[in-house]
Amino acid sequence: MFVLAFLTGLPLLTEGPAAFAQKAPPARADVYVDAKGVLRWQGSKQEVALFGVNYTSPFAYSYRAHRKLGVNLEKAIDQDVYHLSRLGVDAFRVHVWDVEITDTVGNLLQNEHLRLLDYLVQQLKARHIKIILTPIAYWGNGYPEKDTAQTGFSSLYPKGRAYNNERAVRAQERYLGQFLNHRNQYTGQLNREDPDIIAYEVCNEPHYRQPEAEVSSFVQRMVRAMRATGYKKPIFYNIAESPTVANAILSSPVQGFTFQWYPSALVGGHTLRGNLLPLVNQYPIPYAQDPRFAGKPRMVYEFESADILQPVLYPLMARSFRSAGFQWATQFAYDPLAIAFANTEYQTHYLNLAYTPAKAISLLIAGKVFRQVPRGQQFRSYPQDSTFHNFRVSYRAGVSELNTPEEFYYTSSTTTQPRKPAALRRLAGTGSSPVVSYEGTGAYFLDQLATGVWRLEVMPDAIQVRDPFATTSLRQPVTRIDWNTQPLRLTLPGLGADFTVRGLNEGNAFQGQATNGTVRLQPGVYVVAARGKNASTFTAQTTLGAIKLGEFVAPPATNLPVQVLHSAPTQLQAGQPATLQATVAGAAPTDSVLLVAQHYYGPTRTIPMRRLTLTTAEATVPANLLYPGLLRYWIVVKGNNRNTTFPGGHPGSPRDWDYAPREQWEATIVAPGTALPLYVASQDQQRTETGGINGGGWADYVTTSNGQLALRLLQSPAPTSPIPFADATAPVAFLRAYFGDRLAARAPDISRFQEVVLRGRRGAGAGTVRLVLTTRDAAAYVADVELGADMQEVRVPLSAFRLGAQSLLPRPYPSFLPLTFQTAGPATLPLPQAEVLQVLLGPAATSATEGRPFLDLESIYLR
Structure with missing residues (x-):
């Protein structure tokens, strides 16, 4: 079962042990559009700049998948919203599956889907996450399965007819009125009055065609239906989906416009490789000079680096959004923790703190980009300006970074020095850096509680075992989770080399002391204190921003045997030694890993593989085995007097006389100069x-x-x-x-x-x-x-x-x-x-x- 502790709505910490000073949107403040078309907070008059995700658990496939796995939806929402909070998310958007909460004439149904949406809104509010809802989705509820149990008007009227069929239009008017007047059964607030629901986008990706008059009439009627409820905040409308009628949208009575960005298209069927940063170099808007557009705010309702795991695209996407003047951007879609192991919800999207840790940290950094880069600021073209403000994005190094005196975030191992180590207050990353050395693959967070006292949160190892962007299934994990105990070394100023460590999350009774700055830890939450520091006042119930210190959410270890993941090279060069690397998941530290290499019909060698980390190993095939021909090879994991051979995970060794499986890796050995x-x-x-x-x-x-x-x-x-x-x-x-x-x-x-x-x-x-x-x-x-x-x-x-x-x-x-x-x-x-x-x-x-x-x-x- 999932580990979960202390998931309740909490006040923002403003004093006491709060070195945590992340800026947050006002706790209770509506927004308005000023005379220049800028979205601002009431009271402070500050510009709005919010960055986050879409998330769909109350609806459609996500809802059904949770039910199929026997997962409690409320607890699942609690877990996911906690992780969103850890990633600094302060914006949430979703296109509501109206097809599941309405009847065919547009009446709002008080059912389980609506109740779960209410619950989600309550949990988002508790974490200070602002909300924009799109009440009309027009989607069926099936994808990736077939549609099922649809009751609403969208089951009768597809996008191309919903705006010019009178019955469909009346149904949408009725529904919008009832949805905005719906009283959240957890918060007690009307949707139209909730200060944390700062705006609405009328409908999701409408499909329009000429004549424009039909489109104009529809938009006007939708706006009137919403305003008739007494709703006064901004109404946004999609202008990117049907450019042939853009003039009708530009001339409509809406207060803002919405866009999406899928820079690498969608559903490629496999992971994209190579330098894809040019795809996100800029976001030029064709309507930018139209005064009907320039005087209104704009939002990105969906974006994603589809079919890409590289943790470098989000920060440059956020920068491009700010250059284009956007004040809101929400990724589509954050994968619920309970089903992220299989990436079945949307095969082409994959983002989850536990299962894609580096990409998740890149979202955290992108949020910082979005809030720190001034709206409208222009930059030189990539790659001349891949280091900007406090940020660095490097395709070659595979890393995104934020480096300020108080914050240091990185998506992958880095040699970058923190700008001012003594001033550090918050750190997050994967891999190692000059201040944290860690061989695990999960993310970790460090938040200073007081001088010489830190909260450390360590996620379990995430190991990709299949291409997450190929065909997926709940019967087939694409990422496995391993709860490994591994050394972690801290070299934070003021902490010393013999700091104490105390487990804090539920069930974590660990107490220990570092040696030479290093301590062996399993995933969990810890209070780390310089020797002699009294940290007993920091308990699981102590608040830190929008969380409590003892909160920890992580999936259980994946119930799978040892796995070895490796892709054979297409060619190896004759006469040159070749180093082969593999990912080894589930092997104990004491297990041996062996490479059995054979020149086809020639000699065979057994070569011990070096364990670079607990989950990676390599071996070098000697040059005398690599003469022109074909190399066949296997990897054998040896532990508890048992051999398991890969590929295939078969018992025994390929050097056994009765080893029958015919699977092996192969690489052609070519002479110099071969094509x-x-x-x-x-x-x-x-x-x-x-x-x-x-x-x-x-x-x-x-x-x-x-x-x-x-x-x-x-x-x-x-x-x-x-x-x-x-x-x-x-x-x-x-x-x-x-x-x-x-x-x-x-x-x-x-x-x-x-x-x-x-x-x-x-x-x-x-x-x-x-x-x-x-x-x-x-x-x-x-x-x-x-x-x-x-x-x-x-x-x-x-x-x-x-x-x-x-x-x-x-x-x-x-x-x-x-x-x-x-x-x-x-x-x-x-x-x-x-x-x-x-x-x-x-x-x-x-x-x-x-x-x-x-x-x-x-x-x-x-x-």
Whole structure:
């Protein structure tokens, strides 16, 4: 069961042991829009700047999944809201599933979903988290399952009819009136009067078409229905989803406009790799100069770095939001703790403090960016300005940081020194830094309670065991949790090397003393005090901001056997020793880990693997085993006089005479100068991204005359009506392939490569074919390729690649966002830094007379 202690609504600590001075929005203050269109707090007149998440447990799949697992929804909400509080979240938004809380004519139903929403609102208020609700979602409640038990008007009227069908419009008017007049059964407040519900967005992502008059009429009626209740605070409306009728929204009586941002598209089916920071370099709004827009506040109701685990995108997204003038931004969607192990709610989204600790800490840092960067401030383009204000974002290091005299937050191990260690009051991170050394993979938090006294919170280890963005299931964990006891070293000024440690959360009776600044701890909450400091006054009930010291929420250890996670390299270079690394989950510190390596039909070696940490191991295969051919290998975990062999987790060892399983890892051993595959259509479907660009094309796989599989990029038929923001000169379809890991495995051989060799054909009058190679620092090098109608091999010298622009792929949404990105780099391609290949199919010069314009790609190699 989950560990949970002291989850109650608490007052903000204002004195006593409060070194905790995080700025929070006013406890009870409404908002207003000033004469310049800026959202401000009543009383203080300060600008609003709120940053947080969407969260959906009262509704739809999340509700059903909790019930299926036998999880109490109230306790689940308590746990998640506590974690949101730890991440500094001060904004919550959700599109209410009206389909579950209304009938077909728009009457509000007093049911379990509405009660749980009331409960969630109460818990958010207790943690000082402000709220914007979108009462109308138009969604069915099924995804990712089928819709079920829907009672509301949205089950009858889809988005495209809900605004111009009179019965649907009347149902929505009735519902909005009743929803705003609903009295929360936990707080006793009417939704329209609750000071913590600071605004409403009318409806979620409406789908409109011409004529604009129908849209104008609908928006006006929705606003009148809300104002008729006596509601006086701002009303926001989506302007990004249906740009063909943007004029109707701009001219409407709403007080603000809403946008979303999915810079890497959605549902790629696997984890995206490479430097994706150019995707979040800016958020230019096409309506920015329209006076109807400029004089009103704007909010981001949803954003996410979909299919990406890198902990570096959120902070730059937050910066781009502030440059564009946003005052509210909420990620979609925070994964409930009870189901985050499987990432089933939204396969393309994955964010949870326990299960994605580095990404969660990056959200904490992004919130700081959003609140500290002045609205409208402009920055130089990435990567020239990836260090700004008190923040640092580094793709190469895989880290985001906040570093002020009082706060030091980092998403991954860092060598950055705290700006002023003696002034530190709050710290959070994963991995190690100059002040914390920790080999675990979970997040930790340090909050100063008094001079020489700190609260330490340590989360359990989170270990990814499957791609969380592939097809998911509640029967299949994608991340496992291990409660390991591991050494933690603190070098905080004033703490000393022999500090005392006392467990504080429920069931944690630990008491100990550090040696040389190091103590071995399991996950939990602790009071850490310099030797001689009396810390007995700090109890589990002592308040710290919006929490109590003894509160701790963490999932139990995952009930799985030992696992070894490893991906075999595509190639190994002959005559060079090769280091192979693996993640080892669930193995005891005393277990041995062995690599059994065999040259196919050749010698076999058993090589002890070095335990770098409790969960990582590596071994070096000697050069004399790596002559041209095929390397087969296994990893054996040996403990309690038992051997378990991976891949597969089979009992025994591959060196046993009766070891029967036929699973193994394999890597081709190639002679120096052998071609390196950048993309092979028959092998790389699950590690590449393909598709159309802004409606211009799509992708498929076909077989060629020699029986080989080829990727086909096609141009779409001409649209019947203009596509908003479409660029007629832009590519119509693309391939994006990450090859950085393959190139790294051939590092000693890189200087031998002279050309890119593409095997393909261009048919039906297709447009230009462009190759783009991008580096780790986002510089792009381009070369055009001439292809005929027959399958052929085309050789492009590396010297032909010139510094240019990359396409932003996968295509961001909304579609008005930039198509390309260009930054400075060396005049010639620095091949050792290259990591991503793009193949772009340009639009046909003239309309094809037969068939659709297409490009077939069998393979692309470095040679």
